[in-house]
Amino acid sequence: MSTYSYLADSTYGKDNVKFLKVKKCKTNPKVHEIMECNVQVLLKGDFDISYTKADNAPIVPTDTVKNTILIHARKFDTWPIEKFAANLALHFTSKYGHVSGITVKITQDRWVKYDVDNKESHHSFIHQGPEKKICFLDYDKKNGSNTYSLSTSIKDLTVLKSTGSMFYGYNVCDYTTLKSTTDRILSTDIFASLSWNSAKLGSLESLNAGEKDDVFNSHYTAARDITLDIFAKENSPSVQATMYNMATAILKKAPEVEYVTYELPNKHYILFDLKWFKGLDNNNELFYPSPDPNGLIKCTVGRNTAKL
Numbered sequence: 001m002s003t004y005s006y007l008a009d010s011t012y013g014k015d016n017v018k019f020l021k022v023k024k025c026k027t028n029p030k031v032h033e034i035m036e037c038n039v040q041v042l043l044k045g046d047f048d049i050s051y052t053k054a055d056n057a058p059i060v061p062t063d064t065v066k067n068t069i070l071i072h073a074r075k076f077d078t079w080p081i082e083k084f085a086a087n088l089a090l091h092f093t094s095k096y097g098h099v100s101g102i103t104v105k106i107t108q109d110r111w112v113k114y115d116v117d118n119k120e121s122h123h124s125f126i127h128q129g130p131e132k133k134i135c136f137l138d139y140d141k142k143n144g145s146n147t148y149s150l151s152t153s154i155k156d157l158t159v160l161k162s163t164g165s166m167f168y169g170y171n172v173c174d175y176t177t178l179k180s181t182t183d184r185i186l187s188t189d190i191f192a193s194l195s196w197n198s199a200k201l202g203s204l205e206s207l208n209a210g211e212k213d214d215v216f217n218s219h220y221t222a223a224r225d226i227t228l229d230i231f232a233k234e235n236s237p238s239v240q241a242t243m244y245n246m247a248t249a250i251l252k253k254a255p256e257v258e259y260v261t262y263e264l265p266n267k268h269y270i271l272f273d274l275k276w277f278k279g280l281d282n283n284n285e286l287f288y289p290s291p292d293p294n295g296l297i298k299c300t301v302g303r304n305t306a307k308l
């Protein structure tokens with residue numbers, strides 16, 4: 001016992017619990033879907049004595065947490081990952097009385113079927129690089145299962161446009177060297193996050209029952225499509241203005257989404273100046289990839305409920 005310190009906060013669980021799940025079509029078991037995931041489950045609750053008194057009695061071992069994730073991945077439908085997060089949250093908070101809350105983070109790889117002989121393959125997939133789908137659920141039992149914090153994110157979707165991006169009219173001072181431009185390269189690793197409104201979605205039990213599967217699937221696809229569409233079509237005045245337009249379009253499309261957050265690095269490509277070589281011009285054609293230092297631009301956009 002220490003009179004000098006107290007436990008201000010704690011949580012524990014298992015991280016990097018990985019699985020690949022194969023879903024076989026009921027009518028043709030050779031037709032598959034796959035899901036590769038990395039799961040983190042951290043428990044909150046009455047565990048203080050394990051830290052302060054070396055009493056392990058309340059500890060549900062992290063090994064048990066791992067076993068549970070895998071058993072539930074085998075027993076229950078894991079598509080979409082938001083439903084599986086709800087399933088795990090309800091299990092841990094109901095099975096163990098002293099577990100007062102939980103955070104569940106599920107990171108899903110992007111495996112996409114490809115065409116063979118002009119037809120979509122039944123069971124062969126291409127891994128789509130570093131892009132991930134991530135869902136994060138934070139639930140405290142005392143708030144009731146209608147109240148939780150849930151987000152779904154797109155991470156590391158790397159894009160580049162070779163024209164259709166500008167940057168001018170910014171603050172100029174004695175520290176400024178940047179040249180304004182009406183035609184530059186724009187490239188970023190997209191992080192876009194949808195914060196769901198739990199009051200509109202419904203209880204964790206209804207999520208676990210699959211009642212919102214279509215909402216999760218369709219809004220995720222819409223957010224990804226809108227992001228890529230606006231990135232391609234807009235003559236971007238700045239990263240700031242473009243990300244705000246993307247977020248606004250997603251909020252219009254997805255009533256259950258309360259906030260849209262973007263975090264976009266501005267990965268610079270700098271035009272080589274080759275005039276030193278016999279006056280050789282460079283018509284926006286040869287660039288130096290300069291990934292660092294990079295700009296980093298973040299915003300969260302909310303829904304304006306005021307009557308227009």
Ligand SMILES: O=c1[nH]c(=O)c2[nH]c(=O)[nH]c2[nH]1
Binds near residue numbers: 167237238239266
């Ligand atoms: O879209 C941009 N936003 C900025 O804030 C910025 N700053 C900068 O140097 N280049 C850019 N581009």
